[in-house]
Structures are given as C-alpha cells and as structure tokens.
Amino acid sequence: MNQAFKLAMIEAGVTAQSLADQIGVDPKTAAKWVTPGRIPQTRHRTQVAALVNRNVEDLWPDVLKRRDPTWLREWIEHERETRLLRWFEPNLVPGLLQTEAYARAILEWGGLMPADEVEQRTESRIERQAILSGPRPPQFFAMLDEAALRRNVGGHAVMAEQSRHLAQLAERPHIHIQVVPLSVGGHIGLAGGFILTKGPFGAAGHLDNLVRADVASKQDDIDTLEAAWEALRAVALPTQQTLALIKEVGATWQT
Secondary structure, three states, X not given: OOHHHHHHHHHHOOOHHHHHHHHXXXXXXXXXXHOOOOOOOHHHHHHHHHHOOOOHHHHOHHHHHOOOOHHHHXXXXXXXXXXXXXXXXXXXXXXXXXXXXXXXXXXXXXXXXOHHHHHHHHHHHHHXXXXXXXXXXXXXXXXXXXXXHHOOOOOHHHHHHHHHHHHHHOOOOOEEEEEEOHHHOOOHHHHXXXXXXXXXXEEEXXXXXXXXXXXXXXXXXXXXHHHHHHHHHHHOOOHHHHHHHHHHHHHHOOO
C-alpha cells in the first residue's frame, strides 16, 4: 500500500469516493491510487495532490524515476487502465509486441539518442508489455501492414526472433493479430499509425511522431479513428491466415 497517500487522505479527511467525485473519475480508479505503482493520470495528478495537501513527488516519487519520456506518461496511464486496446502500425511491429532487440534497433536509428537513453527507453517499452500478461489483461487487437513483417529492422537474426515472438503471442486468447496484405495496395492506414483504448476513463486515441505523443479525447477524433480501424479491419487477413503469413515470412529471415 502507498502509505504516504493513505495517510494524506486520512489527514485531509477525504475518501476514494470523495476524490472521485471532485476529480471526475470512477471511484474504483481512485481507490487504486493507494496501491503501489498505481498513479493518477497526468492531467489528474496535481489536482489529487492538492486535495490531500501534498506535493506530487511526496506521494508518487517514482514519477521522477520513470524511464519513459515525460510526454508519453499520460498515454501510458491510459494503457494501464484500458480493457480494450486496438493498435495499428503501417511500418513497424506495434510496441507492445516488440522484442527487446527489435525495440532497441528502432531507437538507435539516426543516432538521435545517446546510448544510455536508448537503453532506458528500451527498458521502458518492454516494461509496458506487462499489461498483456497480468491477471486481467486487456483484449488486445493489433493490426499491421505486411510491410512491417518484411522490413529488415536490426538484421536477419532480430527479425527471425521478432517473427517467432509474434507467432507465440498470436496464440494467446486475449491477443488478436491481423495483417493488411500488400495485395490490398493503398489503404487509409498508410496515413499513419494510431492506437485506441477503452476503459473506466472512457475512450482515448494516440497518434505518435518523433517529438511527442498526441493523445486524442474529443469524440470527433475518436470517431475518425474508429472509422479508420473498421476500414482496415475490412481488408485485413483473418487471424489464422495472419498467423500463417507471419510464419511464412519468419522462415525467410532464418536464412
């Protein structure tokens, strides 16, 4: 239990219910904040700390120690709370499905990060994957363009390992992987990757770029991403055909 937060609540005379009412979240979400590692979303954190008369760093010191970049932390909170996660990538394997070697190879591209930051970001990405193996993992639907399976990221050994990893993950009952085949030609997903979550906090979307994560919460934006997802699903291979393709392409990386 986060004793510092529990004591602050008692001294301030607040409960999970009263915090939830004032912040505008589900009471179950507020109740989890006393659990170690469960931290309010970025947009709520300062407000929660003020309501219990404490500083953020006093209540959740790990916030300052995290390896993930500050601009990504709000989205990571969405990932942790979601019950339904949908992720499309046109060029790469989705981050939650990447091997450590594959993730590291991507982060090394262009030499934009020093070696220690590459390692920190790689560790952060792998740690985020824990949501897929917890006691109540979300239903995870991942779609990627076939080009992502065939693009050489890090060399043949890295791609062979990544292909095996995808095939293994596809066998899990809560992970559903589909590939949009190259035979489709042009499609809406080539405009860019995106992620959709749905959980106690409602629906949210994520658009990534080299500089920052763009978290979308407006209903019009969510509707646009939902429509794009359905358009992609209409042309993607079914899961079993996808698994066969992953194994087929994976065999080419063994040479």
